Amino acid sequence: MTxxxxxxxxxxxxxxxxxxxxxxxxxKVLVLDNNPAAGGQIWRNDIxxxxxxxLSNVEVRGGCSVIDDSILAHxxxxxxxxxxxxxxxxxxxxxxxxxxxxGGLQALVKSGFEVxxxxxxxxxxxxxxxxxxxxxxxxGASVTCIAEQxxxxxxxxxxxxxxxxxxxxxxxxxxxxxxxxxxxxxxCWVEEAYGRDRVERVRLSGFEQDCDLLAIGYGxxxxxxxxxxxxxxxxxxxxxxxxxxxxxxxxxxxxxxxTGIGGVExxxxxxxxAGLAAIGELTEARKLFSRRAAWHRFASHxxxxxxxxxxxxxxxxxxxxVCRCEDIRYxxxxxxxxxxxAKLQTRCGMGLCQGRICGAANHFLFGxxxxxxxxxxxxxxxxxxxxx
Ligand SMILES: Cc1cc2nc3c(=O)[nH]c(=O)nc-3n(C[C@H](O)[C@H](O)[C@H](O)COP(=O)(O)OP(=O)(O)OC[C@H]3O[C@@H](n4cnc5c(N)ncnc54)[C@H](O)[C@@H]3O)c2cc1C
Numbered sequence: 270m271t272x273x274x275x276x277x278x279x280x281x282x283x284x285x286x287x288x289x290x291x292x293x294x295x296x297k298v299l300v301l302d303n304n305p306a307a308g309g310q311i312w313r314n315d316i317x318x319x320x321x322x323x324l325s326n327v328e329v330r331g332g333c334s335v336i337d338d339s340i341l342a343h344x345x346x347x348x349x350x351x352x353x354x355x356x357x358x359x360x361x362x363x364x365x366x367x368x369x370x371x372g373g374l375q376a377l378v379k380s381g382f383e384v385x386x387x388x389x390x391x392x393x394x395x396x397x398x399x400x401x402x403x404x405x406x407x408x409g410a411s412v413t414c415i416a417e418q419x420x421x422x423x424x425x426x427x428x429x430x431x432x433x434x435x436x437x438x439x440x441x442x443x444x445x446x447x448x449x450x451x452x453x454x455x456x457c458w459v460e461e462a463y464g465r466d467r468v469e470r471v472r473l474s475g476f477e478q479d480c481d482l483l484a485i486g487y488g489x490x491x492x493x494x495x496x497x498x499x500x501x502x503x504x505x506x507x508x509x510x511x512x513x514x515x516x517x518x519x520x521x522x523x524x525x526x527x528t529g530i531g532g533v534e535x536x537x538x539x540x541x542x543a544g545l546a547a548i549g550e551l552t553e554a555r556k557l558f559s560r561r562a563a564w565h566r567f568a569s570h571x572x573x574x575x576x577x578x579x580x581x582x583x584x585x586x587x588x589x590x591v592c593r594c595e596d597i598r599y600x601x602x603x604x605x606x607x608x609x610x611a612k613l614q615t616r617c618g619m620g621l622c623q624g625r626i627c628g629a630a631n632h633f634l635f636g637x638x639x640x641x642x643x644x645x646x647x648x649x650x651x652x653x654x655x656x657x
Contacts, residue, residue, distance in 0.1 A: 289320065300329045349501070394488055416457040498644060501516040513546035592615075599634075
C-alpha cells in the first residue's frame, strides 16, 4: 500500500469517480474491491466507456476485501465507497428456492443465469424493480407482474416532481417503453409464497399469481461495517460526512450509498468531491457542490415516495424464519427488546452473514439498531485474513 497518495475501498461508481478525479491531478491511486471486477452493483462487468478510459490511470485490485482498520496503518488518505446491499423483509415462504432479491436476480442474469421462458413476479419498492424487470424481459423472461408497495398517490407526486430532472424523465420513458404490457400494481405487496420444493405461486394483496421465480426488493441499506470498524460516526444508519465528504475519523472520507441512498448520479458526484478533497484539491471539489445539492434533492424525493408502509411489519407469522443463517423464527424474537439481547439469547445475527440480512430486517420490524461490528467487515478469502 505504500507509494500511493490515496486508497479507495470500493470500485462502484462512487469509488471509481473518487479514484479518477484524484488520479487526473497526478495522484497515485489504488482501488480495492471485493468483487473480481470493478463496476459496483450497477456497472457490474460493464463500466461506461468514458469512466473505463479514465480509470486506466488507476491501479485497481479486484477480489480484495478491506476487512479491518489495519488499512489506516499506512498513513494514506482513504475514501470509503462500499455502497449498499438489498433490504429483505421476511414473509411466509421467503426462504423457498426461487425467491431472490431483485438485485440478486439481476446479478445472476448478468452472470449468465438463464431466465428465458420463466414466469417472474417482481415485488417490493422503487425504480430498481423496473430496471430489473426490463432486463429480465430482454433476456426472454415473462414478467408476470410488478407489485409496488408504495401508494399510487405517492408515485403520482414523485412523477410530477420529476420535471426538475430531465435525465430521469428520459430514463423513465425508456424503461416504461420496455415494459409495455406488463401489469404494474401499486399499493400491492407479497403476503405469502407457496411451493413444495421451490416457489410455484405467490399471494399478493388481493390476488394470487403462478410463477417460477419471485424477486423481492424493499430498497437498499448501506454497507457501513468497514466505516464503523474505522471509527466513523453514523447517523440514522448512514456515515456522517462534512461538506468535503470527510468523515469524523481523521484521514477517512466517504462517498456514495454509504452516506445516503439516491442513485448513481449522487454516488458519482460525491465520489468526485471525496477524491479531490482527500488529496487536498478543495477548490476543485467546491465547484461540484451545486451538482451534489441537486442530486441530494432527488434522493430525498425518491426516499419520500418509496417509504416503506407499516403493514409490511405484520407480514411474518410466528413461525416465519427471520435469521436464515441460524433458523431463528419471528416468535423467538418478539420477547426481546434489543438486537444485542436477541443475539445473546437466540444467536440471531451470529451466523454466516453476521446479521447483514436479518439486522436490517430487525431494524424495520422491531426498531433495533445493531451497532456491534467485528472484523472481517466483508466476506473475505482466507489469504486476505492471513495478510491483515
Ligand atoms: C444489488 C443491487 C443492484 C442494483 N442495480 C441497479 C440498477 O440496475 N440500476 C440502478 O440505477 N441502480 C442500481 N442499484 C443502485 C446503485 O448501485 C446505486 O445507485 C449506485 O450506483 C451505488 O454506487 P456506489 O459506488 O455508492 O456503491 P456500489 O455500486 O454498491 O459499489 C460499492 C462497491 O464496494 C465494494 N465493497 C463493499 N465492501 C467492501 C470491502 N469491505 N472491501 C472491498 N470492497 C468492498 C462492493 O463489492 C461494490 O463493488 C443497485 C444496487 C444494488 C445493491
